[in-house]
Amino acid sequence: MSLEQVLEEFRSGKAARNVTCWRSFPGRPPRLEPFPTWLHPSLVEALRRRGIEHLYSHQAAALQVVRRGEHVVVVTPTASGKTLCYNIPVVESVLRDDATRSLYLFPTKALSQDQLAELEQLAGETLRLKAYTYDGDTPQSARQAIRTAGHIVITNPDMLHTGILPHHTRWLRLFQNLRYVVIDEVHQYRGVFGSHLANVIRRLKRVAHFYGARPQFICCSATIANPSELASRLIEEPVTLVDESGAPSGERHFILYNPPLVNRELGIRRSCLLEAAELAGAFVRAGVQTLVFARSRLSTEVLATYLKRAAAGILPGQGEATVRGYRGGYLPTQRREIEKGLREGKVRAAVATNALELGIDIGRLDAVVMAGYPGSIASAWQQAGRAGRRTDPAVAVLVADSSPLNQYLVNQPEYFFGRSPEHGLVNPDNPFILANHVKCAAFELPFEEGEDFGGTCVQPVLEHLAAQGIVHRSGGRWHWIAESYPAEDISLRSASAENFVVVDVTAPRPRVIGEVDRFSASMLLHEEAIYLHEAEQYQVEKLDYAEKKAYVRKVEVDYYTDASLAVSIRVLAQFQHDPEHNLPRSSGEVLVTALPTMFKKIRFGTHENVGSGPIHLPEEQMHTTAYWLQVPREVADDLGPQALEAGLLGLGNLMVHIAPLFLLCDARDIRSVVEVRSPFTRCPTVYVYERYPGGVGFADKLFELHGELLAACRDLVRGCTCADGCPSCVGPGAEAGAGAKQATLRLLRTGLGVLR
Amino acid sequence: MEDPWHEIREALRCARPRPDGERRSGIAVDRVLPGRYLSPPPGSGYLVERRLSIHHYHGGRHLSDALGQAVGCLGVLAGAPGLEGNLLEELVFLDTETTGLDVGPGTLVILVGTGRFEAGGFVVRQFFLAEPAGERPLLEELARHLDGCAGLVTFNGRHFDLPQLESRFVLNRLPPAPSSLPNLDLLPVARRVWGLRLASRSLASLEDNVLGYMREGDVPGYLVPSLYREYLRTGDATTVAPVFEHNLRDILSMVMLVSRLVDWCARAASGDLPPEAHPADVAGLGRACEYAGLAAAGTACYEAALARGLDGAPRQLASERLARLYRRLGMRAEALAVWSGLVASGQACSPDPYIELAKHYEHVARDPVRACALVEEAIVRFGAGLSPAREAALRHRLARLRRRLDIRTGPSA
Numbered sequence A: 001m002s003l004e005q006v007l008e009e010f011r012s013g014k015a016a017r018n019v020t021c022w023r024s025f026p027g028r029p030p031r032l033e034p035f036p037t038w039l040h041p042s043l044v045e046a047l048r049r050r051g052i053e054h055l056y057s058h059q060a061a062a063l064q065v066v067r068r069g070e071h072v073v074v075v076t077p078t079a080s081g082k083t084l085c086y087n088i089p090v091v092e093s094v095l096r097d098d099a100t101r102s103l104y105l106f107p108t109k110a111l112s113q114d115q116l117a118e119l120e121q122l123a124g125e126t127l128r129l130k131a132y133t134y135d136g137d138t139p140q141s142a143r144q145a146i147r148t149a150g151h152i153v154i155t156n157p158d159m160l161h162t163g164i165l166p167h168h169t170r171w172l173r174l175f176q177n178l179r180y181v182v183i184d185e186v187h188q189y190r191g192v193f194g195s196h197l198a199n200v201i202r203r204l205k206r207v208a209h210f211y212g213a214r215p216q217f218i219c220c221s222a223t224i225a226n227p228s229e230l231a232s233r234l235i236e237e238p239v240t241l242v243d244e245s246g247a248p249s250g251e252r253h254f255i256l257y258n259p260p261l262v263n264r265e266l267g268i269r270r271s272c273l274l275e276a277a278e279l280a281g282a283f284v285r286a287g288v289q290t291l292v293f294a295r296s297r298l299s300t301e302v303l304a305t306y307l308k309r310a311a312a313g314i315l316p317g318q319g320e321a322t323v324r325g326y327r328g329g330y331l332p333t334q335r336r337e338i339e340k341g342l343r344e345g346k347v348r349a350a351v352a353t354n355a356l357e358l359g360i361d362i363g364r365l366d367a368v369v370m371a372g373y374p375g376s377i378a379s380a381w382q383q384a385g386r387a388g389r390r391t392d393p394a395v396a397v398l399v400a401d402s403s404p405l406n407q408y409l410v411n412q413p414e415y416f417f418g419r420s421p422e423h424g425l426v427n428p429d430n431p432f433i434l435a436n437h438v439k440c441a442a443f444e445l446p447f448e449e450g451e452d453f454g455g456t457c458v459q460p461v462l463e464h465l466a467a468q469g470i471v472h473r474s475g476g477r478w479h480w481i482a483e484s485y486p487a488e489d490i491s492l493r494s495a496s497a498e499n500f501v502v503v504d505v506t507a508p509r510p511r512v513i514g515e516v517d518r519f520s521a522s523m524l525l526h527e528e529a530i531y532l533h534e535a536e537q538y539q540v541e542k543l544d545y546a547e548k549k550a551y552v553r554k555v556e557v558d559y560y561t562d563a564s565l566a567v568s569i570r571v572l573a574q575f576q577h578d579p580e581h582n583l584p585r586s587s588g589e590v591l592v593t594a595l596p597t598m599f600k601k602i603r604f605g606t607h608e609n610v611g612s613g614p615i616h617l618p619e620e621q622m623h624t625t626a627y628w629l630q631v632p633r634e635v636a637d638d639l640g641p642q643a644l645e646a647g648l649l650g651l652g653n654l655m656v657h658i659a660p661l662f663l664l665c666d667a668r669d670i671r672s673v674v675e676v677r678s679p680f681t682r683c684p685t686v687y688v689y690e691r692y693p694g695g696v697g698f699a700d701k702l703f704e705l706h707g708e709l710l711a712a713c714r715d716l717v718r719g720c721t722c723a724d725g726c727p728s729c730v731g732p733g734a735e736a737g738a739g740a741k742q743a744t745l746r747l748l749r750t751g752l753g754v755l756r
Numbered sequence B: 001m002e003d004p005w006h007e008i009r010e011a012l013r014c015a016r017p018r019p020d021g022e023r024r025s026g027i028a029v030d031r032v033l034p035g036r037y038l039s040p041p042p043g044s045g046y047l048v049e050r051r052l053s054i055h056h057y058h059g060g061r062h063l064s065d066a067l068g069q070a071v072g073c074l075g076v077l078a079g080a081p082g083l084e085g086n087l088l089e090e091l092v093f094l095d096t097e098t099t100g101l102d103v104g105p106g107t108l109v110i111l112v113g114t115g116r117f118e119a120g121g122f123v124v125r126q127f128f129l130a131e132p133a134g135e136r137p138l139l140e141e142l143a144r145h146l147d148g149c150a151g152l153v154t155f156n157g158r159h160f161d162l163p164q165l166e167s168r169f170v171l172n173r174l175p176p177a178p179s180s181l182p183n184l185d186l187l188p189v190a191r192r193v194w195g196l197r198l199a200s201r202s203l204a205s206l207e208d209n210v211l212g213y214m215r216e217g218d219v220p221g222y223l224v225p226s227l228y229r230e231y232l233r234t235g236d237a238t239t240v241a242p243v244f245e246h247n248l249r250d251i252l253s254m255v256m257l258v259s260r261l262v263d264w265c266a267r268a269a270s271g272d273l274p275p276e277a278h279p280a281d282v283a284g285l286g287r288a289c290e291y292a293g294l295a296a297a298g299t300a301c302y303e304a305a306l307a308r309g310l311d312g313a314p315r316q317l318a319s320e321r322l323a324r325l326y327r328r329l330g331m332r333a334e335a336l337a338v339w340s341g342l343v344a345s346g347q348a349c350s351p352d353p354y355i356e357l358a359k360h361y362e363h364v365a366r367d368p369v370r371a372c373a374l375v376e377e378a379i380v381r382f383g384a385g386l387s388p389a390r391e392a393a394l395r396h397r398l399a400r401l402r403r404r405l406d407i408r409t410g411p412s413a
């Protein structure tokens, strides 16, 4: 059966009732441009050998921008040939001058390997091009040659931070001749990781300048609201945007699917996993090559088992070989075999976790089914982009679960199909992150008196370090005099150095699988907590608070854990305030004190509460940034004390769930807390604070987006069919209190009403 | 919770200029050690020169013992064959003290000590980083000082002192002068020569066990970084004075060590080593010669070590190596005698003697039964401890020998 026939059946079948939106995008021919005349003939020949006779228009545009000497960010869909946008200028520069060097940054090792293979194919036998990956796996014996002879060094931010910059005198050749720095997957560098990367780039530029090089940056990003803003925040230079894809595509369908309600009053829907399995099963039975994305390892197993059964007796080769799971824990050889099977069409269906999201080459498939919203619109489009060949039609189905954000998206498709609302945010001047990188930079090169760091004045930080005997001022420069290697103690994944280590004790030999910052440790690593790592579930067996170590063991359960905190908040400084609004808004610096009290076990998909337990851990304090809005006294009086409290809780809950729509962050990156009478505002107040010490810019952005945020919250509550609150809107009725839904709506209407 | 937030935030927001260099009240270096500034203080390098008598006694020898000695085959052993024809007095002894053990741009070289024979004496020059800002004039002066010298003598210079200095030269945009000189690094040679006897081959251990010299009142190397930081903090140079002493002793010990090594190496070819050389050291010297490709000298040393009554595991090791050298030199009879001795006494420490003998019985003596028995014994004695590949090779050899036996005697039943 062809895909069109399957879709036709689907359109007329029973399940069609659950479709909230069905968008069809007509096929598009390629927009081609000839190779520029200035391109080196050997490179043209190498491209022709690979069957490339023309450039797509976006590739040609990117080349032009690069040739003008501008920094560029290229935003194009999955598999539109974006790698040529940087490989062509880089290879060209090597062909013109053999001394030229370039650095490629990818967020993961797997992507680095793929890029190396791609470059090697392009170079073939004829181009003299030395490209190497340089990461933790690179043998010691090979490093010397890479440092001196590699035209292209492919690495990741962590290795640049600990393995290259602190040893720059050995990388003399690279830094003296550094022409291009390529940063792919720019949208991944947001929040804490991005704030760190921006500082690593400051260090990179500082070292390159020392050797007389001013590299040009070529960045690539998935579609987000502010790609050029994010890229230019990361590299702190103006960036030119290239975002019109000239790549061809066949006709494509994008379907938003909401599982039917089983209890309207309580807002409970059918399991998103089951619905996804049935939809994918129909595709697989019809012979449509299908990729299913699930959010946890357990879900991939459940879905794979279901699909194997669905395929049995219908597909040649039987279930085992034709339906495969694909996730983080698989061995590289296993993964490569599955990727090859998908490319060759022997594997007819695969169930993947997000491991597949990032550019790994599996060719193109006919259908993608997403069991749950992958957390950001950018990710959803990247996953959907796996379906769609040059000419044939393709389909992507997003099956919503019961969480507020999932529900919001399937019911407000304009957010999905319109201009991306998601902002990638970084805050390179987060004082904790900044101070750490000033240390690394001082180790790498003495700071001059009055020298800034990415435009930020850091002299006082240096005086602070001098007082601790870490740097010494001499002759108008600050010299590193400590014995330690600062970069080794600084993880790019967390804001403060005081981290808890997560140790997996499943195998006889324990291994460290992650780090959690101190403030979050009591929420994420209390005993019995479920800790997620590469889509695998681990349960915390023991938390050694004094040693800052959590011992975890692999488990397979159908729930996640959520800790409840008794939180108090104190405003230390108000940065912005807008009293003109019906619900006056502010942002600023706060001290959050949190005492974990108990945790809940919450079932995937349905978000039901399936158990709980106590947490016995001391309280934690954190300095961070927050956004808050206050309810004027007359509105509060009008609501009455009970409804007011329910409304505040409901609103806080909603905002935390909806904010990731605008912020490109995880729902766990922000939290809310309410005060019926705030000592600071003297009014009822809802605070949304950042979970990372120092903050990464979420609070300021929410202040700016105040109106849009409230409108999105209102649309969600208004559209929800429940009687008085449910997990899909303001929270289950019992939790926020009776009347929560109405009270929340009332507050939202006030906030969105005519300005006073 | 200790929180740097406020301090840092305040610092970031209200940047205020401060006068350069805080006045420190400590005792300046020129009042502790006589010398001269390489640039006007503050922010300067400081050079201390000391002339020692040629008759200065250290580590069982006089400095004058090194005069007239040619580097000779020690140059080959230390991987600096270009220096073979040079005399020790044409070389510069070099040792650095740093703020850390890792080679990286954040590690400062705080003291570079050099020693060389000059006009009837031995002159030690210590280039001291009195202020980090004085690094460039210090390095320039050092480069001038090294200009025209034939080569360096160091202890672990290849992996420590020279990369550290190279990094400093690069950071000051100067051509890295010391790295371009031939380097006679004593550490790898010392490891081979004294490794059979001594657990630690640090300079201090060699002084104690080889030179018979005990340091008294010496500051341990690991304290150097914190002493220097203390000096920077207080400006009191009495804090770092012991570091100069430590560095001086390192240089003198290197002179004594190289003088001894040159002497030993010159005698290696004849196996005629001085009586104070322990048999294990003689075998160690043989090993160093063998690694450097000097087969004849290696053979002579191993023979001498065995003749001097070397015993225990080093004896078996030396025997096996000796036999291998015999074979390489075409001395088959001698090799067979050593292997047979090892097998007969059951003292072989690897399967090699069995295999070599088995080859001999199979191909030369035409006695496959004996060959087969030898391989069987080797498998029994060593099979479990070998790498899978080596074990497989042994079993393969055995299977091949057994097939040969079957063919000769006909199918046995």
Ligand SMILES: [Zn+2]
Pocket: A267, A720, A721, A722, A723, A725, A726, A727, A728, A729, A730
């Ligand atoms: Zn609801």
